[in-house]
Amino acid sequence: MLRDHILSKMVRKLSTRAVLDEDDRTAILALPCIRRSYEPVAYIVHEGAPARKHCMFVIEGLAYRQKVTATGARQIVSIHMPGDFLDLQHLFLNRADHNVQALTRLHTAEIDREALQDLVLSHPTIGRAMWIDALVEASIFREWIVNIGRRDARARVAHLLCEFAVRMQAAGIAEADGYVLPMNQEQLADAVGLTPVHINRTLKSLTADGLIHREKRYLTFSDWERLRVVGDFSALYLHLDQATPLDDEADGAPF
Amino acid sequence: MLRDHILSKMVRKLSTRAVLDEDDRTAILALPCIRRSYEPVAYIVHEGAPARKHCMFVIEGLAYRQKVTATGARQIVSIHMPGDFLDLQHLFLNRADHNVQALTRLHTAEIDREALQDLVLSHPTIGRAMWIDALVEASIFREWIVNIGRRDARARVAHLLCEFAVRMQAAGIAEADGYVLPMNQEQLADAVGLTPVHINRTLKSLTADGLIHREKRYLTFSDWERLRVVGDFSALYLHLDQATPLDDEADGAPF
């Protein structure tokens, strides 16, 4: 039944962005798609490659997108969680402008690109939901530009930790009181434009100041409010309230 | 006639992204819209404000989007030129997550939001063109993240100058051999996450090395190829080739 269909997760996700009717739901579930898995670190998309025949939707696990500069430095430009489309850009762009890699063991639904294009263009409500998804993604990119461009190391790291908290909570993959940090310190560094060493010191400092608590990779929030302030974090840019039109939503403490 | 219609520019722009038929064109030109002007520095959108009734399309002049951190630092997250949509996100998101400001004297076509939504959702080809526009914008955001996160000052500035060159050329607002730098050094600094002072020194250094030539704000490229290399610039991420499916496109020297 619906529960078991591989794309039922996509139905649920898009339902948070627009009100789907029965026809929309069945159309989504009828999309030609296959299940696929990737090991950690596996490359899923290569920069410069022509767009693949499939668009990927994350069922389980985490992935990230990155680019490498001429000098060999890597910058992670986004993190993706269950319920995210991994390569929305390939829906309509025909060449990959960055790499996509599995962060953990990853399970995806790979949806026929043309079929998805047609669906998006022919079903207004689904189209609207997908639009919102793409626009929210762009909003997150903007916030990352601000984070990397104008905040110091402490704020940058704090901000990223806050974003993870809210997004993992929303994706249903956080624990009750915190979450398992999904990346090692080198990857964190590449996400915020710092050095692994400096990430280490910054995390230590945040811990020492009683903002977070760490036990190996497991992270809890000793003082969410203060962390939010240090990280200059406001959840506005995540646009979590798009299903309901303009219901005032706070920067709610997820923990 | 079509030439004179305020939205003819939008028709032309979208035509570079998908093949519009006669029906599409007339539908676009029939959109309810008004012409409007802004003085330099004028705020067009305020962060946190509910989405306006209109979506803005740039007819003439330049604009930028920015966010301000808690500590008062400003980060410019994008620059917009004639032919760009200024607030694509407001098409489907109902709250502004950043500010939009006029950079020069700016002329816009302000299109009724609901009408544009309907058009995008009901006309597949227009929908496709708008999708491409949004996805390219996201691609530019990603490249900016990389630029700010992982390149040193020299490369960052060089990269931005290259991007301006290619985009202004494409928008038809560059001169034959260069362009008038559209921002002062403080704004450049806010765009690449540096200090005005350091921008100054970096520009001087690029000039001294014979990569660019400056005469007040007027910029010419003494050695485009070397500047490209220094800035680690490849035009791939601008996806200028989307009208024609996969025609190999180089990082062409615009000058």
Add this chain to the structure above:
DNA sequence: CGACTCGTTGAGTGATATCAAACCCGGTGG
């Protein structure tokens, strides 16, 4: 028990920021 990955720590360095002043130039008003 190596061998490996990841995290931690210390010492020294360097790129970029900060602060402050001078300069340049177009505009304006006496």
Add this chain to the structure above:
DNA sequence: CCACCGGGTTTGATATCACTCAACGAGTCG
């Protein structure tokens, strides 16, 4: 015509945040 003004640019001196290099430790796996 000159004096002055203000925004933008340029320059110098100093400070600092984050980087680099290098080593060590803890946990894990074969």
